[in-house]
Amino acid sequence: xxxxxxxxxxxxxxxxxxxxxxxxxxxxxxxxxxxxxxxxxxxxxxxxxxxxxxxxxxxxxxxxxxxxxxxxxxxxxxxxxxxxxxxxxxxxxxxxxxxxxxxxxxxxxxxxxxxxxxxxxxxxxxxxxxxxxxxxxxxxxxxxxxxxxxxxxxxxxxxxxxxxxxxxxxxxxxxxxxxxxxxxxxxxxxxxxxxxxxxxxxxxxxxxxxxxxxxxxxxxxxxxxxxxxxxxxxxxxxxxxxxxxxxxxxxxxxxxxxxxxxxxxxxxxxxxxxxxxxxxxxxxxxxxxxxxxxxxxxxxxxxxxxxxxxxxxxxxxxxxxxxxxxxxxxxxxxxxxxxxxxxxxxxxxxxxxxxxxxxxxxxxxxxxxxxxxxxxxxxxxxxxxxxxxxxxxxxxxxxxxxxxxxxxxxxxxxxxxxxxxxxxxxxxxxxxxxxxxxxxxxxxxxxxxxxxxx
Amino acid sequence: xxxxxxxxxxxxxxxxxxxxxxxxxxxxxxxxxxxxxxxxxxxxxxxxxxxxxxxxxxxxxxxxxxxxxxxxxxxxxxxxxxxxxxxxxxxxxxxxxxxxxxxxxxxxxxxxxxxxxxxxxxxxxxxxxxxxxxxxxxxxxxxxxxxxxxxxxxxxxx
Numbered sequence: 001x002x003x004x005x006x007x008x009x010x011x012x013x014x015x016x017x018x019x020x021x022x023x024x025x026x027x028x029x030x031x032x033x034x035x036x037x038x039x040x041x042x043x044x045x046x047x048x049x050x051x052x053x054x055x056x057x058x059x060x061x062x063x064x065x066x067x068x069x070x071x072x073x074x075x076x077x078x079x080x081x082x083x084x085x086x087x088x089x090x091x092x093x094x095x096x097x098x099x100x101x102x103x104x105x106x107x108x109x110x111x112x113x114x115x116x117x118x119x120x121x122x123x124x125x126x127x128x129x130x131x132x133x134x135x136x137x138x139x140x141x142x143x144x145x146x147x148x149x150x151x152x153x154x155x156x157x158x159x160x161x162x163x164x165x166x167x168x169x170x171x172x173x174x175x176x177x178x179x180x181x182x183x184x185x186x187x188x189x190x191x192x193x194x195x196x197x198x199x200x201x202x203x204x205x206x207x208x209x210x211x212x213x214x215x216x217x218x219x220x221x222x223x224x225x226x227x228x229x230x231x232x233x234x235x236x237x238x239x240x241x242x243x244x245x246x247x248x249x250x251x252x253x254x255x256x257x258x259x260x261x262x263x264x265x266x267x268x269x270x271x272x273x274x275x276x277x278x279x280x281x282x283x284x285x286x287x288x289x290x291x292x293x294x295x296x297x298x299x300x301x302x303x304x305x306x307x308x309x310x311x312x313x314x315x316x317x318x319x320x321x322x323x324x325x326x327x328x329x330x331x332x333x334x335x336x337x338x339x340x341x342x343x344x345x346x347x348x349x350x351x352x353x354x355x356x357x358x359x360x361x362x363x364x365x366x367x368x369x370x371x372x373x374x375x376x377x378x379x380x381x382x383x384x385x386x387x388x389x390x391x392x393x394x395x396x397x398x399x400x401x402x403x404x405x406x407x408x409x410x411x412x413x414x415x416x417x418x419x420x421x422x423x424x425x426x427x428x429x430x431x432x433x434x435x436x437x438x439x440x441x442x443x444x445x446x447x448x449x450x451x452x453x454x
Numbered sequence: 455x456x457x458x459x460x461x462x463x464x465x466x467x468x469x470x471x472x473x474x475x476x477x478x479x480x481x482x483x484x485x486x487x488x489x490x491x492x493x494x495x496x497x498x499x500x501x502x503x504x505x506x507x508x509x510x511x512x513x514x515x516x517x518x519x520x521x522x523x524x525x526x527x528x529x530x531x532x533x534x535x536x537x538x539x540x541x542x543x544x545x546x547x548x549x550x551x552x553x554x555x556x557x558x559x560x561x562x563x564x565x566x567x568x569x570x571x572x573x574x575x576x577x578x579x580x581x582x583x584x585x586x587x588x589x590x591x592x593x594x595x596x597x598x599x600x601x602x603x604x605x606x607x608x609x610x611x612x
Contacts, residue, residue, distance in 0.1 A: 016600070018521045020483040027591075028475035028483050030521035030536040050595070050603035060483040062541035066471045073528070073563030074470045079487050114579055117504040121578045128545065137548045138503070138581045144574040170503055205489040226578050362568040 003082075003100050008039035010102075011080050014063035019046065021059045035061075041096075044082065048091040048379030055086045061095060066307075078104035108118045109412045115212045118225055125227065129425040138227050149237065150221045154422075155332070157296050158191040158428030159184060161323050165304025166331045167436035168316045171384065171443070172311040181253070183307050186248030187300060193241035194272045198283075199224060200234050201276035217339055242273075258310050264303045271295040288335070297324020318373075318382045319432060322390060325370040326425040329363060333404060333421045337411035362407045367397040370428070384450050386442075387435035393428045400424055459607050462535045462592045466492035470527040470562055474499060476541075477515040478507050489537035492519055497539065497587040500559070502579045505568045509543055509583050515543045518587060525598070527552060532598035538591045545583040552584040 011017075018034050023029040034047040044061060046053060064079035082097035103113060122139075128136040141147065166180045196268050199220045202208040205252070208220045223229040229237075249265040271291050274280035282291040303321035305313055335342065335349040336359065343352045351359050377383040403417025444451035458466075478484040486508050491498040497520060501508055514520065517537045525531060544551050550592050559566050573580045590612040593604040 016523060018473045018485065018523055020473070020485045020519070020521075022477055022481060022483050026477070026515070027517045028473055028519040029476060029538070030473065030485075030513045030519050031593075031604075032521065032523040032534050032595075032598075034600065047601060049600050051593070058482045060475065060485045062473050062485040062487070064471060064473060064524070066487075066524070068470055068529070075485075081485055083482065111576065114502075114504050114576060118578065121503040121581070122502045122508060125507065125548075125581070127510075138577055140574055140577050148574055163555055177573040186590075228577060245604070288591065430481040 003042055003097050005039045005042060007080065007100055007102070008037040008042060008044070009038040010104075010222040011035075011044065011063055011082075012039070014065060014080070017044070017046070017061045017063045019049070019053060019059055019061055021054050021057055022074075026268050035263055044095045044097070045089070046086070046093045046095065051092045053086055055088050056094065057085070058083060059086055059095065061097070076105070077110075078102070078106070111412065112212050122227055128267075133296055136310075140228055141451045145223065145228055149196065149221050149229050149234065150241075151221050154195065155188050155191055156422075156426045157327050158300065160426060161296055161300035161327075161432070162187050162318060163433050164299040164305040164319055164429060164436070165316055166308060167423055167433050167440070168301070168313065169305045169308035170321050171436050171440050172309060172315075174314070174358065176308060179256075179307050180304075182248060182252060183304050186245050186308040187303075189241045189245035189248060189271055190268065193238050193245055194275060196234050196238035196241060197273065198276045200231060200238055201278075201281075203231055203234075205345050205347070207338075207341055207347050210344040211338055215454070216405040218339070223347070236419060242269075245269075245381055252307055256307060258306055258311055260310075261303065263298055263305045264306060268295055268299045270304065271299065283349065286348050287354055288351055289332050292331045293328035294322035297321065315382060318377050319387070319436075321377075322370040322432065323375050323425070323429050325366055325373075326428050329366055330362065330422055330425055332359075332366075333400070333418055335413060336404065336408060337418075356408050358407065360401070364401050366425075367401065371397070374432075384435060384439035386434050386438035389431040389435045393424060393431055395421060396424050396427060455592075457607055457609055458589060458607070459592060459594055460535060461596055462607075463492075463494070465522045465528055465533060465535050466490060466497060466530045467593075468531055469524075469527040469573045470521045470526070471516040471524060473521045473523070475519045475521070477517060478511055479514070484506065484508070485612040487521070489522075489559070489562060490522070491555050491562070493558060497537065497589065497605060497612060498555045498558065499585040499587070500582045501557060501585060503583070504578050505546060509545075509585070511545060512541045512585065517546050518585075520587065523550045532599065533594060533596050535592060535594035536604070537587075537589045537593075539587040539589040542586045542588075543583050544586060548583060552582040 017035050018030050019033050020028055020030045031049050031051040033049050036045045060083050062081040066074040067076040068074050080102035083099040084095045084097040086093040086095055125136050162183050171367035202220050203224045208225055211219045224231055224234055253262045273281050275291050296316055297320040302316050337349045339351045342349050371394055378385045378388050400417050400421045407413035442449040469490050472490040473485050474488045475483045475485045488499045502515045518541045519536055521536045590609045593606045595604050
């Protein structure tokens with residue numbers, strides 16, 4: 001096999017190598033050795049060693065490096081390893097390697113390196129199971145398994161629009177704690193159903209398997225790929241969550257006797273199921289952002305509003321617009337590191353379809369439009385003016401934009417921006433909610449609140 | 455294990471990385487960088503199921519060796535050594551069995567507690583086998599010069 005010359009250039013950066021071979025007694029033998037690498041000739045010349053090097057058998061050279069970090073451990077891990085047979089050249093020995101392997105965590109981050117070895121882990125555990133005659137599976141505590149499998153932290157995407165819808169209703173004089181809590185439970189159940197269904201369909205299509213750059217924000221929960229939850233179990237969780245969500249939805253429809261709520265509920269279910277499920281597979285067609293925006297924006301906000309008031313409202317719809325934009329931007333940014341895996345299985349998301357510049361610009365324009373919309377809506381009286389509090393999140397949006405622009409091609413360097421982007425949706429939603437609380441409080445406390453508070 | 459020379463004992467106590475060679479499927483040497491843990495009697499290495507090829511090799515042939523050669527990984531100590539030994543694998547419960555060497559691991563890599571606290575983020579990394587190596591022969595270079603013949607010592611009865 002031809003070995004890339006760059007490997008020899010990389011090898012030259014190491015101080016020494018360790019030469020290993022299997023000795024006559026069957027034990028491996030090792031000695032450190034000084035060396036010079038010749039990228040032109042694709043050879044490694046080993047200086048004479050105190051332990052004679054064998055020329056009659058295969059040897060393995062390894063050069064490795066870490067940087068010691070007292071108090072924590074070490075970092076900067078990298079190594080190169082080569083196999084071949086030595087040829088004597090005077091006192092020295094020369095290796096023209098036949099095979100080589102290596103890892104440098106600057107080039108392949110540890111998380112990716114680990115993901116690339118999921119198959120080896122599964123194979124080893126299967127062998128262990130065969131040896132034992134009983135299944136040997138990886139484990140996590142029940143709490144963490146549920147936490148990871150359902151992607152529980154992402155439920156903020158449901159809580160924000162529901163709280164906002166309830167706040168708009170309260171501003172209009174309708175509020176029930178019981179109905180608010182039931183709505184949150186139903187919304188959370190549908191969201192968990194969606195998250196787990198997404199993992200099921202992405203596992204079936206191979207999208208999650210093809211993605212070796214998962215982060216805590218993208219690439220699915222990975223519980224199926226890591227053998228923590230089976231496809232069948234995940235499907236059962238998804239069906240169970242949807243059953244709870246549908247049950248709660250039907251209870252609310254009957255309790256509130258609202259046709260509008262039934263229509264919103266059916267629309268929400270369809271968007272949720274066909275987000276990844278065939279035949280529509282909205283996310284595969286570059287419609288994931290729109291589906292997410294509709295589902296976690298108007299449907300959730302209007303749904304929560306109708307539960308409280310039994311009526312539709314343009315104001316509730318307007319309040320849902322910035323929330324819809326920022327939730328769509330979560331998906332949009334999270335798809336950036338997934339784009340290679342998604343493209344490999346024909347999942348044509350926007351970051352797969354669009355060039356880098358367009359994706360980055362798209363984020364900037366969408367975020368800007370959300371803030372402009374709130375200003376315009378507050379100026380025209382469609383939203384109460386305290387909702388302008390949302391502008392406090394503008395620097396955060398700018399920071400996410402810069403992060404995406406600078407780290408577009410590096411999934412792990414992008415992670416902090418992805419985290420800030422998730423927080424951006426939460427913060428903007430909570431600021432809108434806070435705006436409504438200020439407006440409600442002003443209405444209650446003052447006979448005639450000033451314009452800035454209403 | 456009082457036959458282990460002081461230099462080798464000190465290197466094993468300090469080393470943050472070593473090169474462990476196992477015998478491959480075709481009888482060829484296969485070397486992996488590993489963190490060696492030393493309790494004064496035996497060398498311990500833990501290996502995630504993600505990187506479990508070395509365990510497959512050891513199960514076929516338990517003869518292994520460990521080289522410690524990098525002063526950066528040994529707190530500046532320039533001496534070097536190679537230890538040959540016989541390996542046993544403990545993996546009754548890959549989730550927990552290896553945890554008995556966490557105190558030794560913590561001494562060398564205090565950040566392990568931080569990683570263990572985030573075990574949920576990389577669960578397969580913490581499904582591990584424990585490799586226990588009983589040394590049988592040691593070679594060492596007090597001055598670290600590989601061009602010189604090493605000193606050597608053998609376990610009694612080996």
